[in-house]
Amino acid sequence: MFDFVIAGVQAPIALLMFVGFTVGIVGGFIGVGGGYMVTPALIVFGFPGYMASGIDMTHIAGKGLVSTLRHRQLGNIDWTLALTMVAGTMLGVELGVRTLVYFKKAGTAGIVLLVTSVVVMFTLFLYTQIETRRSHRQMKLLETQGRDPGRELHTSSLPKLFQSINLLPIVRCRTARVVVSMWVIVLVGAVTGFLAGFLGVGGGFIRVPALVYLVGASTHIAVGTDLVEIVFSGGYGALRHSIEGHVDMMAVLFMISGALFGAQLGSIATAYVRGPAIRYVLSYSLILATLGAAMRLVYVLSGQKAPWLSLIAVMLTLGEMIFLCLFIISLLYFARRNRRGEWVPDWVKPLVIT
């Protein structure tokens, strides 16, 4: 147990490093900050809510930078897309925060937040899961026909629809190989930013599917590009929280020491898998987070009379981090076995790069 003087809390160092490591792997792999996992975990460890938020944001900024540098080396960042999106994101976040303040004044913020979280995350899960299973089947078919499915395949028709909007100026995103109206990117940034600002999260789990299914970027590019956004939003959030005195730097340092290794491992793992593998992990993350939020919602609606519901939510939060981490590491393990020509399950073959 370590005494965190600023936060006024005693917490085990190993647990903080472990959380940093696991969320680092997940963040580097699916391009999210992981605030929806870390903040509840820190609250469970005994940190006050505002302090948990501050520590989380500061650690996300550091971890995001490491992941971004790795993804830059892997060629997964489209700077035109990232910088165009930042403008819309900032606007959206401001609107989201103002909407949240409105609901806070009305006294319904807690329930509205949980209901919105459950609806948004479940919808994203459903769409991502259905589309990814379809892509997985197509990749399997291509493999059985002896054709190379390439690094990416997605079956959604939405990108074509959004790319056909001819509203000037038209932006050419060379790395993402996407030609699309600037207003589409700004609008996607604004909508995802609004949800992020309203829900009080970084918004990676909304932006990555939006970049894939609305803008038409490949999953790898969506992950790398979203991490650039996270560095911006995390950096700004860290600065604001530090000014307000919401950050215990010792806790941040312990978390970052785990996250530095995790973020690099997660980012490197993307080089071994195809797009649908990343989208699968993203959809699993969404459904487990939905279940956690649904438990909290039932707990709040039941007048906080069933503490076991809160306990299940805690288990789901911790379990989710470990599950996603194990799934990513096992994909990496199978990918390496596949490269060496050793046995791997049939469902893994279309998901990993040979």
Add this chain to the structure above:
Amino acid sequence: MTTPTTDTVEKAKGGGIMKWVLSSMWAYWFLLLAVSLGCAAGIYLIWLKGTM
């Protein structure tokens, strides 16, 4: 030809179950989830039971 011993049969059976779990995406998914929730329960019992 030698008859397989109980030990080798059990080993092959064990490998078979593991291969079956690995071969089905859903079975593998549930196995990992069960292991993860078990670890989460362990973390709760070791470190967090007193703090909640």
